[in-house]
Amino acid sequence: MHTEDIYYEDYEIGHVRETLGRTITETDFVVHAGHTGDFFPHHMDADWCATQPFGQRIAHGTMVFSIGIGMTASVINPQAFSYGYDRLRFIRPVHIGDTIRTRVTITRKEPDAKRIGMGQVIEACEVLNQDGKVVLATDHILLAKMKGAA
Amino acid sequence: MHTEDIYYEDYEIGHVRETLGRTITETDFVVHAGHTGDFFPHHMDADWCATQPFGQRIAHGTMVFSIGIGMTASVINPQAFSYGYDRLRFIRPVHIGDTIRTRVTITRKEPDAKRIGMGQVIEACEVLNQDGKVVLATDHILLAKMKGAA
Amino acid sequence: MHTEDIYYEDYEIGHVRETLGRTITETDFVVHAGHTGDFFPHHMDADWCATQPFGQRIAHGTMVFSIGIGMTASVINPQAFSYGYDRLRFIRPVHIGDTIRTRVTITRKEPDAKRIGMGQVIEACEVLNQDGKVVLATDHILLAKMKGAA
Amino acid sequence: MHTEDIYYEDYEIGHVRETLGRTITETDFVVHAGHTGDFFPHHMDADWCATQPFGQRIAHGTMVFSIGIGMTASVINPQAFSYGYDRLRFIRPVHIGDTIRTRVTITRKEPDAKRIGMGQVIEACEVLNQDGKVVLATDHILLAKMKGAA
Amino acid sequence: MHTEDIYYEDYEIGHVRETLGRTITETDFVVHAGHTGDFFPHHMDADWCATQPFGQRIAHGTMVFSIGIGMTASVINPQAFSYGYDRLRFIRPVHIGDTIRTRVTITRKEPDAKRIGMGQVIEACEVLNQDGKVVLATDHILLAKMKGAA
């Protein structure tokens, strides 16, 4: 974790970075249920899950999102802030013992229509499992200052 | 938490439900940082925050989303599943000691173009603070079975 | 979780409700030890337990009680409060991987001798494992307002 | 924490022991809610509590019990096991910042009617706050081997 | 946990005490990563570890130290305080499922050169695994009051 000034102009379309991996554990399931209050049996009842088509406990979507995005938090950029996320999709289930990592690709950027001197940068965030399959995808919208405006 | 069959036809546009409140504590900040690995000083360094325009620690966006959505997890509906979220926006900061609750409004529904016998239901989720201000907003996309198809 | 006014007169003897299930994990053992400070080897030392007649780690009684009762917390009733528990018994051990649920049966009610306008309602709480065996039983004493007195 | 053989005959009626103190924190409230799934606003919503007669968040009864009993877990006695608890009562509320300790008094003992060579020992457990007021009381029933029978 | 006055003169060279055992769980790995912010793949990524010579996740050194020392915290001695640790060494890896205990041997003592009426007591702390092998060793330096000086 370090601090670095990155302006709108510095973001390069096509740039890709990838985090290290992290194994999702039963502990993470229990911690996330306790943190959010969502104790649905899909996440918490191994016996019931064994009777369902999906066969085993499934990670909360909010957890895959939170950990997947959390893993990308390595550079503090004082020249940008997070505006939100578009098209957040849960593509494949994550089970206990899966190992996930996140790939971030700069896919688009454009000056912000309403904020003079700012631009929107779109980071396509894909959370991948140990087989390289995408389990979650979303577009992160970053608002970054332009150099002239700084 | 209980189980109830709710089909596409059962969702009524304009229907609103609201959760009880929950105070966001310093503990939640520390738990979420530890759960996600995001120890950015915006969330964790009270002294540094005091020198910034925002003045105090700000909750992780992923935490407001996870807890805000978690609070809505009260009815298990075997006839629907979560497809994803659109337009997730962090509208106001959440600080230690704020009390949040979530309001869910059915705003739209339409038959799913690709999945015969299924329909998309849009739940507008708004996380509100103790002053009734929206701090986070997003559209939850639910895929629900139609009655005839069940 | 929702709020509902339930008066003494509304409780029906013989009424039964049952929670969904939850798998008790190694994480729960570690969290409960850390929360209570009880690190007895019966709960924490897998190697030593393997040399004992019970063969494997046993859940803290206080944990089975806390989670078993916690799972019943679904309706906030402003017209009643918890007075205490009688005859709390640990009937069978709970091990890592067991799935528990709680069955609550209204077994008795009577006007409270000392509190005019209040009545005692006894809820027999039984925590069951995945084989339907009772692992913990206790009588919950609820003090509920009478309608006339409200 | 150490191991010591204590037989039925060794328990002396009137013997009192008292634990050290522990301050109950907001963290304990959040951890207990997350561990048990009980997010009732009485424990979790500071704003709502401020509008109620009790004025502030109240500890879960199951938490005061679990921590109060957990603090007494200092001697492992292979000659006894816990049979259960009688008359568990929540006498005064515990709030964030209160400091509790537990006093254990041997109040009764008698040979067990059904188990030859065993006796029941009753430990009156009182959880006290910083003002020396009892907040929780219960009778712990211990089943201890008799010396001759060991 | 109890309080006992132990002076410099009371510490006997060669005295040995040993804690009970505790199984190190995957939960402890996840809790320690979250508590310290150290999410290195050596501790967190089971898949990557499987490709490395050590084959499986390895406990954080700081965790083995913290838990190993924490297990020795049983007697509060108002006549001494911890000055620090010398020669802290990580001798063998600790894996998920290993059971550790700590052996403390008084190996040396001498009057403190700078603090009149105080003496240094060296406790050799060895954390052992289930095979009796030392996994961590360090010398704890205790500063204890002399009786005359008290």
Added chain:
Amino acid sequence: MHTEDIYYEDYEIGHVRETLGRTITETDFVVHAGHTGDFFPHHMDADWCATQPFGQRIAHGTMVFSIGIGMTASVINPQAFSYGYDRLRFIRPVHIGDTIRTRVTITRKEPDAKRIGMGQVIEACEVLNQDGKVVLATDHILLAKMKGAA
């Protein structure tokens, strides 16, 4: 967090790096007590601490060490591993609300006497509080491969 090959020859004596800050919270105290099993009143009993010369709860030494070192975990260097720590000293107390950061200075290096092709690098680690005062100091011993030997 990223991976980078750093050999013995690459370490420069006098090189200094400093982490960002982190506020130590009451939550950290409770989590560390629960993680290690050390519930000494110096860390856990606010009322008792108020009667002592130090006046308020003091962080566990093992926690300041674990978090202080954890904050430095930003670069994975496959060419070095941690051998241990020397002269770990607790210089000033850390209280709830203090903000700490860690400064790492390369102070010494020398070829390892026993391991051909390896060298010892000493990193002086100082944990500082919000006033810039050192609260903990220790020498970290790194064993790094030499370039020729790699």
